Amino acid sequence: MSSLDTSAGSNGTPAGSNGTQLDVKPSGRKSGPVEFRSPGEIAAEKKRGRIGLALVLPGFIFLLLFFAAPVLVLLAMSLYAKPPGAEIGEFVPALQFSNYAEVFSLYWEPLIRSFAFAAVATVLALLIGYPMAYLVAVRLRQHRLLAGILLVLLIAPFFSSFILRTQAWKQILADEGPVVSVLRAVAILPEDGRLTASVVAVIAGLTYNFLPFMTLPIYASLERLDTRMLEASGDLYASPFTTFRKVTLPLSMPGVFAGTLLTFIPASGDYVNAAILGNNRDTTMIGQVIDSRFFRVVDYPAASALSAILMIAILILVMIYIRRFGTKDLF
Amino acid sequence: MRQKIGRWIIPVLGGLAFVYLLVPIVYIFAFSFNDAGRTNLTWRGFTLENWQNPCGAPQICEALGNSLQVGVIATIVATILGTCIALGLVRYKFKFRNTADLLIILPLATPEVVLGASLLAQFLNLGWDLGFVTVVIAHIVFCMAFVVVTVRARVSGLDSRLEEAAGDLYASPFQTFWKVTFPLLLPGIVSAALLSFAMSFDDFIITNFNSGNFDTFPKFIYVAAARGIPAQANVIGSAMFILALLVVVIGEVLRYRREKALSAK
Numbered sequence: 001m002s003s004l005d006t007s008a009g010s011n012g013t014p015a016g017s018n019g020t021q022l023d024v025k026p027s028g029r030k031s032g033p034v035e036f037r038s039p040g041e042i043a044a045e046k047k048r049g050r051i052g053l054a055l056v057l058p059g060f061i062f063l064l065l066f067f068a069a070p071v072l073v074l075l076a077m078s079l080y081a082k083p084p085g086a087e088i089g090e091f092v093p094a095l096q097f098s099n100y101a102e103v104f105s106l107y108w109e110p111l112i113r114s115f116a117f118a119a120v121a122t123v124l125a126l127l128i129g130y131p132m133a134y135l136v137a138v139r140l141r142q143h144r145l146l147a148g149i150l151l152v153l154l155i156a157p158f159f160s161s162f163i164l165r166t167q168a169w170k171q172i173l174a175d176e177g178p179v180v181s182v183l184r185a186v187a188i189l190p191e192d193g194r195l196t197a198s199v200v201a202v203i204a205g206l207t208y209n210f211l212p213f214m215t216l217p218i219y220a221s222l223e224r225l226d227t228r229m230l231e232a233s234g235d236l237y238a239s240p241f242t243t244f245r246k247v248t249l250p251l252s253m254p255g256v257f258a259g260t261l262l263t264f265i266p267a268s269g270d271y272v273n274a275a276i277l278g279n280n281r282d283t284t285m286i287g288q289v290i291d292s293r294f295f296r297v298v299d300y301p302a303a304s305a306l307s308a309i310l311m312i313a314i315l316i317l318v319m320i321y322i323r324r325f326g327t328k329d330l331f
Numbered sequence: 332m333r334q335k336i337g338r339w340i341i342p343v344l345g346g347l348a349f350v351y352l353l354v355p356i357v358y359i360f361a362f363s364f365n366d367a368g369r370t371n372l373t374w375r376g377f378t379l380e381n382w383q384n385p386c387g388a389p390q391i392c393e394a395l396g397n398s399l400q401v402g403v404i405a406t407i408v409a410t411i412l413g414t415c416i417a418l419g420l421v422r423y424k425f426k427f428r429n430t431a432d433l434l435i436i437l438p439l440a441t442p443e444v445v446l447g448a449s450l451l452a453q454f455l456n457l458g459w460d461l462g463f464v465t466v467v468i469a470h471i472v473f474c475m476a477f478v479v480v481t482v483r484a485r486v487s488g489l490d491s492r493l494e495e496a497a498g499d500l501y502a503s504p505f506q507t508f509w510k511v512t513f514p515l516l517l518p519g520i521v522s523a524a525l526l527s528f529a530m531s532f533d534d535f536i537i538t539n540f541n542s543g544n545f546d547t548f549p550k551f552i553y554v555a556a557a558r559g560i561p562a563q564a565n566v567i568g569s570a571m572f573i574l575a576l577l578v579v580v581i582g583e584v585l586r587y588r589r590e591k592a593l594s595a596k
Contacts (some may be wrong), residue, residue, distance in 0.1 A: 031373065048424075051419075053423075055415040056415065063475070074448060129348070131341050132345045135342060151583075156572065159572055160572070161533055161552060161568045162533045162535065164359055164560070164565070164568040165359065174463075198478045265440055265441075265442055266443060270536070286444075298505065307448040310442060315439075318440060
């Protein structure tokens with residue numbers, strides 16, 4: 001946890017340390033010219049510190065109680081044991097680490113599949129979302145009204161029900177639906193080919209549902225892009241493609257980075273798409289297993305151990321990703 | 332020739348992406364007018380009946396009411412707590428700042444199913460009954476992270492000289508906050524609140540873990556999906572969508588006008 005602490009700390013601070021602080025002075029320990037501070041100034045700084053703490057404290061305590069503590073409870077519960085002859089849902093506190101080995105050997109397949117589906121959906125969302133964001137943020141910069149309308153449409157799916165849309169997808173992809181008819185007509189899909197209850201449908205659903213999480217951060221970083229840089233690149237005889245590769249893309253990387261994380265993390269834990277658009281054979285995702293272990297089998301230790309494995313695996317993946325591609329301003 | 336293709340590739344790809352994004356929404360809207368009977372799977376003819384009586388399906392409006400209540404309360408609490416945190420984190424230095432920062436961002440990096448499962452474990456452990464209260468608490472947890480991220484971006488973009496100027500003109504810290512800082516932050520706070528409400532209204536997974544027999548609108552649809560979703564659900568989904576569009580459009584128009592007024596001065 002300590003390495004995560006420092007990385008997130010250094011990622012989180014830029015927002016606060018980019019020169020917008022009011023009158024907070026660097027603490028005296030820094031080398032360099034000694035700064036004179038009167039006792040009054042020191043007292044004022046202490047007072048400001050207390051105000052800051054008072055502002056953060058209520059939310060912080062709330063999160064301690066209903067985020068940090070629950071995660072610890074979950075970790076504890078993942079080690080519980082079932083005493084012999086116990087009823088369904090009855091467990092005793094224990095340190096039964098074998099729970100982990102057991103659930104992993106049973107459910108490694110849905111686990112790996114969840115990450116694979118989420119990764120494919122993230123790449124697809126990037127390929128679809130980037131042109132959208134680029135279109136609205138850069139190409140249509142002069143056409144403010146059209147850009148405004150498209151931006152609204154970009155945000156709009158957030159406000160129509162997630163499950164209703166997924167269900168609509170299912171019907172659009174249905175055997176007698178328009179998509180299948182067209183794909184059959186152009187022979188992309190064989191005459192008896194289907195899309196419902198397939199891997200393709202689940203990944204299409206994941207891509208669709210998490211697309212705004214990809215598009216909006218990219219839009220935000222492209223919107224800040226200074227178009228004069230693109231003109232300068234053109235003036236220096238760069239082709240549009242080179243300009244994109246050497247100027248636009250690097251400058252939009254913070255958005256791409258945030259977008260990929262905001263898409264991958266929820267997609268890997270999602271089970272609505274798999275449940276509505278999948279079949280139960282080769283599309284089961286880990287969220288479905290956790291849900292059914294909790295509520296149908298009522299096996300809390302197994303469900304908790306699976307949740308813990310999912311959380312730890314994501315933290316590790318995200319940390320590797322941050323180390324490898326991390327940008328300074330994450331959010 | 333290559334240049335021409337290059338110029339059109341972005342609008343074409345972007346346009347196709349917008350079609351992809353909007354097709355299911357158009358579908359939901361169209362099927363809200365379907366003379367469906369019980370299940371709304373195939374087109375059986377146009378009717379306005381569903382729109383005239385959106386509560387026609389049993390329990391649907393009860394679930395909708397629950398969702399609206401949870402959304403409003405969770406949004407108010409999350410927006411207040413989150414705005415305070417954003418201000419505190421950006422503007423002040425104190426001992427546990429990095430720890431607080433991490434704790435606030437982590438819910439965003441936790442998949443919903445883990446958030447839901449851990450809260451359920453906590454509530455089981457505390458012996459609380461699942462229902463309205465537990466759902467509201469769960470929603471505040473994930474809404475707060477979004478509020479902090481949104482408002483914090485706004486706070487760091489704020490020109491602190493405006494506040495210094497207020498201080499130089501003998502405004503008390505409270506007056507400075509209320510007359511200068513808060514109005515400047517308001518657009519950010521409003522968009523954070525809207526986002527928070529949308530997230531809460533639409534959440535299924537975390538709600539499913541922490542609600543017991545308490546039904547929300549997404550839960551209603553999820554359960555109904557097995558038998559066939561009633562057309563009234565499409566009506567409510569479309570209505571929410573139109574309402575949200577109106578809010579966003581009005582916001583954009585106001586922003587446009589303000590910017591125009593500012594540039595005219």
